[in-house]
Amino acid sequence: MKQAFKKLSPFHVDPDKVWADYDLTALDFEPATVSEREDMVEERKSVSYWSDAARRFKRNTVSMVALFVFIVMLLFAFLGPALIPYDYSKQYRSAQKLGPGEFSQQEALVKSIEDDVDCMYATALQPGSMTALDARDYYFKFKGDTYAFTLDEKLADAVIILQGDKLSIVKESQINNGTITGSTPLSYTSEPSDSAKELDVVKSVFPHMVGTDSQGRDLLARTMYGARVSLIVGIIAAFIVLIIGSLYGSISGLCGGAVDFVMMRFVDLIYSVPEVLIVLLLQVVLKDPLQAWFDSSDTWFANALSTLGAGIVSIFITFGLLYWISMSRVVRGQVLMLKKQEFVTAATALGASNGRIIKRHLLPNCVGQLVIMTCLQIPSAIFLESFLSFLGLGVSAPMASLGSLCSDALGTLTIFPYRLLFPGAILTIILLSLNLVGDGLRDALDPRLKK
Amino acid sequence: MLIYICKRLVAAIATVILIMAVTFFLMNTIPGSPFLTEKSTPQQIELANQKYGLDKPLIVQFKNYLVNYAHGDLGVSLKMQEGTPVKTILFHQGKFQLSVRLGIIAILVAIAFGIPLGCISAYKRGSWLDGFLRVLTTFGIAIPVFVLAATLLVFFGVKLGWLPTLSGSLTSWKAYIMPIISLSFYDLCYIAKLTRTTMLDAINQDYIRTARAKGVKNRVIILKHALRNSLIPVITVLGPMIAFIIAGAFVVETTFSIPGIGKYFVESIINRDYTIIMATTVILSIVVIMMNLVVDIAYKIVDPRITLSSSDE
Numbered sequence: 001m002k003q004a005f006k007k008l009s010p011f012h013v014d015p016d017k018v019w020a021d022y023d024l025t026a027l028d029f030e031p032a033t034v035s036e037r038e039d040m041v042e043e044r045k046s047v048s049y050w051s052d053a054a055r056r057f058k059r060n061t062v063s064m065v066a067l068f069v070f071i072v073m074l075l076f077a078f079l080g081p082a083l084i085p086y087d088y089s090k091q092y093r094s095a096q097k098l099g100p101g102e103f104s105q106q107e108a109l110v111k112s113i114e115d116d117v118d119c120m121y122a123t124a125l126q127p128g129s130m131t132a133l134d135a136r137d138y139y140f141k142f143k144g145d146t147y148a149f150t151l152d153e154k155l156a157d158a159v160i161i162l163q164g165d166k167l168s169i170v171k172e173s174q175i176n177n178g179t180i181t182g183s184t185p186l187s188y189t190s191e192p193s194d195s196a197k198e199l200d201v202v203k204s205v206f207p208h209m210v211g212t213d214s215q216g217r218d219l220l221a222r223t224m225y226g227a228r229v230s231l232i233v234g235i236i237a238a239f240i241v242l243i244i245g246s247l248y249g250s251i252s253g254l255c256g257g258a259v260d261f262v263m264m265r266f267v268d269l270i271y272s273v274p275e276v277l278i279v280l281l282l283q284v285v286l287k288d289p290l291q292a293w294f295d296s297s298d299t300w301f302a303n304a305l306s307t308l309g310a311g312i313v314s315i316f317i318t319f320g321l322l323y324w325i326s327m328s329r330v331v332r333g334q335v336l337m338l339k340k341q342e343f344v345t346a347a348t349a350l351g352a353s354n355g356r357i358i359k360r361h362l363l364p365n366c367v368g369q370l371v372i373m374t375c376l377q378i379p380s381a382i383f384l385e386s387f388l389s390f391l392g393l394g395v396s397a398p399m400a401s402l403g404s405l406c407s408d409a410l411g412t413l414t415i416f417p418y419r420l421l422f423p424g425a426i427l428t429i430i431l432l433s434l435n436l437v438g439d440g441l442r443d444a445l446d447p448r449l450k451k
Numbered sequence: 452m453l454i455y456i457c458k459r460l461v462a463a464i465a466t467v468i469l470i471m472a473v474t475f476f477l478m479n480t481i482p483g484s485p486f487l488t489e490k491s492t493p494q495q496i497e498l499a500n501q502k503y504g505l506d507k508p509l510i511v512q513f514k515n516y517l518v519n520y521a522h523g524d525l526g527v528s529l530k531m532q533e534g535t536p537v538k539t540i541l542f543h544q545g546k547f548q549l550s551v552r553l554g555i556i557a558i559l560v561a562i563a564f565g566i567p568l569g570c571i572s573a574y575k576r577g578s579w580l581d582g583f584l585r586v587l588t589t590f591g592i593a594i595p596v597f598v599l600a601a602t603l604l605v606f607f608g609v610k611l612g613w614l615p616t617l618s619g620s621l622t623s624w625k626a627y628i629m630p631i632i633s634l635s636f637y638d639l640c641y642i643a644k645l646t647r648t649t650m651l652d653a654i655n656q657d658y659i660r661t662a663r664a665k666g667v668k669n670r671v672i673i674l675k676h677a678l679r680n681s682l683i684p685v686i687t688v689l690g691p692m693i694a695f696i697i698a699g700a701f702v703v704e705t706t707f708s709i710p711g712i713g714k715y716f717v718e719s720i721i722n723r724d725y726t727i728i729m730a731t732t733v734i735l736s737i738v739v740i741m742m743n744l745v746v747d748i749a750y751k752i753v754d755p756r757i758t759l760s761s762s763d764e
Contacts, residue, residue, distance in 0.1 A: 268462070269462075269465065269466055269469060272462070272463070272466045272740055272743060273466060273469070273470060273736065274694045274697070274735065274736050274739040274740070275694070276694060276697065276698040277697070277731075277732045277735050277736055277739075278470070278473065278732070278736075280701075280716075280720060280728075280732070281473075281474065281477060281728060281729075281732050282477070283720075284720050284723060284725075284728060285477040285478075379593070383595060386595055386597075387595065387596075387597070387698070387702070390595075390597045390702060391701060391702070391705070391717050391720065392717070392720070392721050393720065403595075403597075406597055406598065406601065407597075409601075410597075410601065410705075410706065413601060413604060413605065413609075414605075414608075414609050414616060417601075417605040417609065420598075420601045420605075421601070421602065421605065424595075424597075424598035424601060424602065425598075427595060427598060428590075428593060428594045428595065428598055431593040431594070431595070432589070432590065432593035432594075435589070435592065435593050436589070
């Protein structure tokens with residue numbers, strides 16, 4: 001380091017040398033040209049607040065790992081369902097109570113012949129009541145070709161297989177140790193009739209990686225879906241808190257005086273209410289009226305909410321009623337502090353309007369705090385939702401959240417522990433990573449707080 | 452001091468009345484009559500309404516409700532133990548006592564382990580032990596109670612078979628272990644984290660440097676000078692802690708099948724037995740609010756630097 005500095009510095013004088021040893025010519029004493037001067041002055045861009053914060057955040061290994069884990073969880077919840085062929089709500093009658101990686105008897109049977117065929121339609125692998133095919137016209141598509149055929153009688157416990165250009169029906173009794181012992185050929189055309197029904201063919205049997213539940217629903221698909229519900233609930237609830245809390249807090253802080261006093265006493269009052277109890281009470285009481293409203297109202301708003309379900313909507317309502325308190329206190333504190341700063345006085349003296357002061361001076365200075373609070377609100381909302389769902393409130397079947405999955409698994413915990421441990425682990429990872437990201441954000445956005 | 456306590460008492464009573472008003476309002480928004488069953492005729496409902504004073508104007512009903520609660524009359528159960536007074540169910544069947552015992556032990560455990568762990572972590576700052584404890588406490592704050600309880604149950608109850616899976620009425624000491632761990636773990640970790648932070652804060656203060664300069668032993672500095680001052684913020688979290696313990700009790704009692712007030716509350720919620728829900732909410736809210744009051748007063752007694760006149764934090 002020192003060596004490099006010596007070379008770079010034009011002013012450095014080696015004390016061991018005498019002046020005559022330096023090869024100095026008259027040129028060395030000429031004034032520097034513009035380009036030379038620019039080379040000398042080190043270019044340093046002014047660093048904005050956000051890039052500075054980003055730099056600090058990136059330097060924090062724990063937060064970066066947590067952010068990475070959280071992104072993985074987001075992908076798991078939102079992209080994951082596209083990667084596995086199972087649906088969170090579809091019940092596979094043959095595949096109930098399977099352990100991680102296990103196949104049901106029929107799946108194993110179908111799997112054993114899958115290497116020999118191009119594609120197949122297996123009645124046993126269809127969800128719910130679709131396990132049998134009625135006698136009618138069907139068609140399916142495979143590699144760009146259409147195969148249309150007619151069934152003369154009802155078909156159950158069978159596999160329709162395509163081998164080369166041969167289509168045939170294999171009864172389950174005709175499969176022995178993975179080899180096909182007999183089949184009935186099926187004639188087909190490439191032009192399906194108008195009444196034909198499309199079939200979903202299976203190329204390979206996908207394992208139930210973490211097993212299935214008692215209704216034969218794939219647990220991995222349900223956990224992905226549950227994680228999605230939990231994350232969406234957490235994010236929406238955090239935004240509700242952000243909007244209500246920051247509006248309330250900034251009005252209280254800006255107005256000051258009697259308005260502030262009354263508003264803050266109200267906040268104190270709500271603050272001393274034990275939230276969990278009131279939340280439970282609200283969950284019970286709101287459910288029926290909300291459901292009645294969903295059933296009677298036909299506006300897009302009611303329809304949108306009814307897809308979420310009464311349980312989740314009442315979680316949002318409780319967040320809107322009780323959980324904005326700490327947010328409003330923080331925002332009020334910030335606004336009160338900023339209001340007295342010199343730059344606000346200067347702006348007022350220059351004749352800036354109230355709106356401009358709020359927009360240009362107060363809000364940008366609060367943003368850091370708002371981001372931190374909102375980010376830390378998400379895990380707390382996810383936690384509350386899972387807590388309620390675990391107690392049998394919150395979301396109801398066939399919808400799932402991580403909490404309701406844990407709750408469903410509790411009854412059979414001693415026999416199928418993985419049913420609780422897997423969604424529980426995902427929930428813990430999500431909460432942990434969000435907490436750590438929030439801590440990292442606080443350190444990055446508000447370095448004064450860092451210890 | 453007295454003025455402050457009076458002020459806080461008034462605020463606490465106001466909060467309790469607010470909670471009662473909210474529960475009363477919610478009770479009346481529930482569609483249908485509590486006496487409506489498949490067999491009941493309109494006359495029977497009317498008679499029942501008259502008997503329980505439900506035909507009077509709302510404001511009179513609210514007054515009666517407040518007076519009844521003040522006299523300890525919490526109404527009768529509507530579904531789960533039909534006709535039995537709620538008071539008998541909650542207090543005379545050992546439910547409340549069981550939960551209180553569990554809660555107090557959990558709080559004591561959280562304090563007894565949390566503070567020393569925080570001290571060790573601060574004292575050995577930067578060591579592997581500190582690192583381990585920090586990871587453990589961060590994890591402990593994130594893991595939901597029910598995941599922890601179920602994981603313990605699976606490993607120690609089912610896989611290893613060391614501890615009973617059903618704790619029942621907590622007759623043996625073994626039955627206590629898992630419920631207490633699950634109930635106190637969050638608070639234990641929170642207290643340990645907080646103690647570490649405040650302890651590190653205290654260590655950097657001038658009076659510690661003075662004590663060092665005087666030649667006081669390191670152990671004495673930590674125990675006498677740093678710990679005492681770092682405990683003050685810990686006291687403030689005791690209030691919210693009780694609310695957490697109550698919330699945790701709902702889950703823990705359900706998971707370990709302990710017939711306490713928490714489990715009964717959850718069952719009453721699922722069965723929609725409104726009078727029990729209301730009574731339990733009001734009672735537990737009063738417990739939490741009163742504990743908050745006691746903790747706040749204790750906080751101001753312990754730390755004389757805090758002025759008692761202002762109600763701001």
